[in-house]
């Protein structure tokens with residue numbers, strides 16, 4: 001069963017989105033009660049064990065159907081772009097075509113030069129005319145990232161966007177996303193405490209009983225991911241891992 005979230009704008013102007021309530025799968029409680037505010041212009045990183053409901057939180061904020069029963073309120077102020085775990089690429093379109101898909105579906109004339117620049121920025125310039133079946137899993141994930149960035153929305157929901165990438169590419173995509181999404185409100189679901197420590201202006205852990213705020217390693221420079229090897233970033237990563245293993 002699924003329940004569409006009620007939608008509306010959060011009453012506080014500095015909030016880009018607000019989700020409060022509880023969720024069940026059938027009769028079994030999934031999570032809650034939770035109360036999550038996404039503050040405008042911030043990256044909120046959402047961590048939690050597999051199956052606890054992180055993707056569900058994203059879909060509720062996006063106003064999409066979920067497979068769960070949700071009782072509460074879901075509000076967002078701005079148009080939203082969602083990058084789901086599954087890249088969801090269209091098989092008969094090439095990389096550029098997939099990046100421009102949203103604009104085409106809306107009947108807009110897509111900015112091809114911008115799409116090409118984003119494809120180059122995610123390291124796929126030489127594969128711009130390849131179809132998805134000729135790409136690796138990590139390359140497909142980067143196409144989905146470029147498509148999400150192309151959407152140019154003020155609220156961006158990213159569901160494990162770098163999970164299929166090798167460490168070097170992942171670090172590069174984290175830095176690129178921090179730069180290109182500067183000033184946007186981002187909710188990033190990740191399993192990686194190092195990623196949360198690099199990117200989070202706020203870090204929250206979702207458990208069956210609710211949300212717990214976690215310490216962040218000081219302020220983040222605008223448009224930048226924190227250096228992965230700064231002592232305070234490594235300490236925050238270790239503290240998050242300790243909490244996740246507890």
Ligand SMILES: Nc1ncnc2c1ncn2[C@@H]1O[C@H](COP(=O)(O)OP(=O)(O)OP(=O)(O)O)[C@@H](O)[C@H]1O
Pocket residue numbers: 001025030048049050051052053054055056057066067068
């Ligand atoms: N369409 C659906 N129908 C029934 N149950 C669903 C459906 N979608 C998700 N669920 C259940 O809801 C729960 C939460 O799923 P969700 O994908 O939100 O978890 P998650 O924390 O994002 O997991 P992961 O980290 O493994 O991606 C899971 O137990 C899942 O089995």
